[in-house]
């Protein structure tokens with residue numbers, strides 16, 4: 001008798017809205033692997049997030065297997081594909097949305113952070129903020145996660161706007177150990193504790209109020 005293998009994918013997916021579908025990455029799906037290699041090699045992505053070593057579908061498949069599926073197994077969240085739903089083209093992949101959390105012994109906080117990337121030609125249509133809001137709602141509903149951070153470079157006005165539109169509020173800036181002590185703007189869901197130390201964020205946060213955000 002063979003027992004059924006547990007699914008490697010998180011529960012309650014895909015998430016579909018009128019415009020978007022959010023689904024897990026599958027390393028056996030060549031379309032997913034090609035898309036990840038394409039998305040992470042646009043000038044827009046490289047300028048904001050830096051160059052990765054993922055420059056081919058084969059490397060993307062290995063990365064999905066080794067890192068993305070490991071996140072799904074450990075946290076039940078991680079990086080997900082975003083596609084645009086259209087009548088004639090129901091599976092047009094346009095980006096990626098993520099809920100990521102570090103784990104010990106590395107630097108880590110007790111709440112995951114939301115991230116997003118949308119193809120340059122699909123930017124400016126509200127897709128990143130819509131996908132982020134949906135993923136946060138999904139995490140609440142399916143995973144009982146009620147605390148979510150958002151981080152970005154303080155001068156990345158576009159990402160800051162997306163974080164605000166996703167329902168997060170600015171809490172200040174700090175040199176964060178999770179980013180090798182690089183200064184980051186810190187966003188959090190409005191009902192999260194004002195003392196970010198409860199989420200294991202022990203860095204000195206320079207207040208939002210004085211910066212007039």
Ligand SMILES: CC(C)(COP(=O)(O)OP(=O)(O)OC[C@H]1O[C@@H](n2cnc3c(N)ncnc32)[C@H](O)[C@@H]1OP(=O)(O)O)[C@@H](O)C(=O)NCCC(=O)NCCS
Nearest residue numbers: 044048116117118123124125126127128129152157158161
């Ligand atoms: C950042 C990114 C995800 C935005 O995706 P998107 O689908 O265009 O985002 P949305 O359409 O939901 O929202 C963009 C908002 O930023 C605003 N915006 C765009 N450029 C801006 C700028 N230079 N300054 C301030 N706001 C800006 C838009 O007007 C829009 O706000 P609005 O709806 O109030 O007008 C996308 O451009 C991207 O993938 N960039 C490269 C990767 C990246 O930077 N990821 C984030 C790392 S923290």
